[in-house]
Amino acid sequence: MQDLKTTxxxxxxxxxxxxxxxxxxxxxxxxxxxxxxxIILPEMFTTGFSMNVVSLAQDxxxxxxxxxxxxxxxxxxxxxxxxxxxxxxxIFNRLIWSKSQGEIFTYDKRHLFRMAGEEKxxxxxxxxxxxxxxxxxxxxxxxxxxxFPVWTRNIENLYDAAIFIANWPARRSWHWKLLLQARAVExxxxxxxxxxxxxxxxxxxxNNLISxxxxxxxxxxxxxxxxxLIMA
Numbered sequence: 407m408q409d410l411k412t413t414x415x416x417x418x419x420x421x422x423x424x425x426x427x428x429x430x431x432x433x434x435x436x437x438x439x440x441x442x443x444x445i446i447l448p449e450m451f452t453t454g455f456s457m458n459v460v461s462l463a464q465d466x467x468x469x470x471x472x473x474x475x476x477x478x479x480x481x482x483x484x485x486x487x488x489x490x491x492x493x494x495x496x497i498f499n500r501l502i503w504s505k506s507q508g509e510i511f512t513y514d515k516r517h518l519f520r521m522a523g524e525e526k527x528x529x530x531x532x533x534x535x536x537x538x539x540x541x542x543x544x545x546x547x548x549x550x551x552x553x554f555p556v557w558t559r560n561i562e563n564l565y566d567a568a569i570f571i572a573n574w575p576a577r578r579s580w581h582w583k584l585l586l587q588a589r590a591v592e593x594x595x596x597x598x599x600x601x602x603x604x605x606x607x608x609x610x611x612x613n614n615l616i617s618x619x620x621x622x623x624x625x626x627x628x629x630x631x632x633x634x635l636i637m638a
Contacts, residue, residue: 410444411440411441412445412598413442414600415435415448415600416600416603417430417431417602418603418604419451419602422458423453444486444539446598446600447487448602449572449602450489450499451487452487454602455522462490463490465491465493474504475510482506484505486571488500498531499548500513500514500515501546501571514530514533515528515531516530516531516547544566547571548570551570552582555589559593563595568597569597569600570586571599571600573602574601582601
């Protein structure tokens with residue numbers, strides 16, 4: 407494996423405003439001047455964690471996927487984040503992994519957050535993906551997946567690193583940090599957790615912490631409860 411430089415972006419999101427969020431991440435990614443191979447954005451980075459799928463869902467030719475493809479090509483970097491996708495009459499919380507050469511990988515969130523009624527609006531995915539980058543095998547997950555160790559189990563060491571992107575509430579921040587470490591220890595892999603900050607509708611605080619857990623090296627990097635960018 408070659409060295410892998412990763413940039414994770416923790417920021418506020420403009421509630422249910424796709425174009426405003428794309429413009430904001432455009433500026434933030436353009437501000438990354440150091441070399442990086444992978445940029446990771448939060449869950450539902452274009453809208454916030456919304457159930458308003460009638461107005462917000464796009465297909466795979468929509469502005470969000472087009473932006474990911476173009477930004478990845480422009481910066482010559484892989485970019486990962488999830489958006490609301492409509493496909494075959496169903497709605498998915500879909501992670502898009504855009505590679506700089508134009509290739510797209512997708513993962514649909516497996517474990518939907520019932521406490522917010524996500525399962526009433528979205529369809530669950532059923533298939534993991536593993537993406538290779540610079541010799542690393544990386545498996546991405548979305549938010550509530552973090553609580554399900556069987557789903558994330560690193561059977562036969564099929565992956566070297568796991569990514570969890572989230573809209574994880576502040577009142578459960580202790581769980582976030584603990585579970586990221588647990589997944590790293592039990593799977594003997596690197597784990598990267600990327601959250602957002604600010605508030606969702608109904609004033610649910612998401613001023614959380616963001617962590618990069620390096621279990622093999624015993625390192626934990628924490629951004630804190632504010633907007634920020636970490637490169638590692």
